[in-house]
Amino acid sequence: MRLSGADIVLECLKRIGVDTLFGYPGGVVLPLYDRMPAHPEIHHVLVRHEQGGGHAADGYARASGRLGVALATSGPGATNLVTAIQNAMMDSVPTLFITGNVARELLGKDGFQEADATGIIMPAVKHNYLVMRADDLAYTFAEAAHIAQTGRPGPVHIDIPKDVFLEEAEFTWPEEVSIRGYDVPGAGDDELVRDAAAIIDDAERPLIIAGHGIILGRAWDELVAFAEKIGTPVLNTLLGLGSIPADHALSYGMLGMHGSYEANIAASTADVVIALGNRMDDRAMGRFADFNREAKVIHVDIDASEHNKNIPATVAIVGDVKQVLPQLTAAVQTGAHAEWVREVDTLRDEHTDSMAVPSGPELSVQHIVTRISELSPEATVVTGVGQHQMWAAQQMTFTRPHQLITSGGLGTMGFEVPAAMGAQAALPGQRVWSICGDGGFQMTLHELATLLDEQLPVKMAIMNNGFLGMVRQWQELFYADNYVSVSMSQPDFVKLAEAYGIKGLRVTDIESVDAAIKEANDHPGPVLVDFQVEAEGNVWPMVPAGASLAETIETPDEVTA
Amino acid sequence: MKHTVVAMVEDRPGVLTRVASLFRRRGFNIDSLAVGTTEEQGISRMTIVVDGDDGIVQQVEHQLNKLIDVVKVSDLTGEDTVTRELVLLKVRCGAINRRGVLDIVEIFRAQVIDLSPTSLIIQVVAEEDRLDALVENLRPYGVMEMVRTGRVAMTRGEQTAAVHEEEPDELQRFHTESGRRPEGELPFTSK
Known part of the structure; x- marks a missing residue:
């Protein structure tokens, strides 16, 4: 079947199973847009900024576990995507980014709206392509979709010159792709699994740290089975929250810079640390050199380059957690570490203050997110980056995978609205709450218009304290209260919402919180709630940057600026 | 290392x-x-x-x-490998001191591949320490230009x-x- 390049691209997307495309048109992608009406199976969402489209694809992928796809034009369209691409890269989100480029004969000539998108994006993706012939499109898309969604998932970028969209080629969809430089790890090495099992069997205080890999690898049931067999606490990284239900007896929440006291101390005193599907990064593990030097570390990850990168592993198993966990579960003895679990419970019971929800009278973010979680327990929660993100991670109850969608690795402010938009597009009929910072919200608020266009009923809660809260907290604690460029006057968010045709609510006191959340939940369309919260709340506990987890600070008095 | x-x-x-x-x-x-x-x-x-x-x-x-x-x-x-690198060296050298340079070339089993009244180009393929020694010995004559390909290596045997x-x-x-x-x-x- 001979088709134009544009038709081939759209056919490929359909074969891949793409139903939604977040995009923004422009000169060089016009041939593609021209053919879209002929492919109604793909719904194009017209975003208001390419970064928004990129984050939407990311949110779509995280909410559904399916490939998220964003499209942009050449030059500024492509460069506007970069933040979203790097965000997906850092958090291993299966995404496909398509950009148009100038016609082949103009490449490298600095023509109108030309940017070296292939070169600019190369270090921010798992792989990328510049497709120079329509003949190559089908194979390239098949390969790209395979790479994005297998192994350690990640973003893949395809750059297509304008005239390639117009060129005709024979279209055949390759049923299989074969890439000799790309292996997808499966089961773990049996001998290493036996070594790991022996260490776990000997452990007195084993501890599991479950990360995003459990969710990406769809291994949540396997995780719970493993944890239950050895009977030991499970901590989560920020992105691992939801991999074990928060209400499970062995679930002990998040560790790290703003992890709970008991989690950080448990991680610092365990004799065996079992890290599953996470990259042991600095925000989770604290200062690498001083992370629990006594512990033996078992590190299971699909990406061999994560082993021994930050923290040396006693046993490093390369493999898919979905396959390695059953191997480990079969190899270990049924354990009971009741004493150790009690020890962690005691820590938890004795150190409740730092994470206690303030009872008022000021309106605290902790109270609001707790109430959202309690009043919409099934909701998918998308956050921005900063204090509100940490409070959401600490206080909200995540009982299922894909429930928390947050920018972990890159820490992208402005993620909250477009990613929630993408999540809602993937989850029609389900509730999505976006917990927004007042700073981050203003970075990408243009997507309010898209929400209305697309009738996506995202509920947005702006934690409006008039500050860039986390920056202010650091200036207070580590820069002697020297507040520089951190306080900001805010627009009237309610009027702003109304200007976009979206319902706006304002909450200024603790008594009105529940009513506003319920009103938002009951409203059929998108809602923005401006929660005017206390100005200078701080997130506790805290591990100062560069400190070890054992140095977790519980209260402000312990800070020596 | x-x-x-x-x-x-x-x-x-x-x-x-x-x-x-x-x-x-x-x-x-x-x-x-x-x-x-x-x-x-x-x-x-x-x-x-x-x-x-x-x-x-x-x-x-x-x-x-x-x-x-x-x-x-x-x-x-x-x-167990063989490693080699190729070097081209342009050395300042006239009729008066050519013999000295050629002695060095011979000792290092290098080759002269270009000759002019005031300079010559030496080519040598060897392991790096031998190349370094060659360069050290030629330096007093005046090394005008040097290019090295970088190491290539191959394991011995099957x-x-x-x-x-x-x-x-x-x-x-x-x-x-x-x-x-x-x-x-x-x-x-x-x-």
């Missing part, structure tokens, strides 16, 4: 950029990088000399392996670093016929 890492890579546009960018970003120190074609069509061989401890070199290998265009990575350090894994016919056709490996027509080719 210096490690010799061999990466067999797909001969595609951008592959050198990917590898170079990786080294820069991860802060790996490269002493030399030599790239060339191999016995297998569509595969290039990169010989990379990296300075660092075993942990760093393990990271180098793993990070290289993550690149889709890198087919196989081997660390030849500690293997063992190889080669890929030996044929691309499926369909893919090979795709690569060669469809211009995924075009020659000279792309603005962003790696070589």
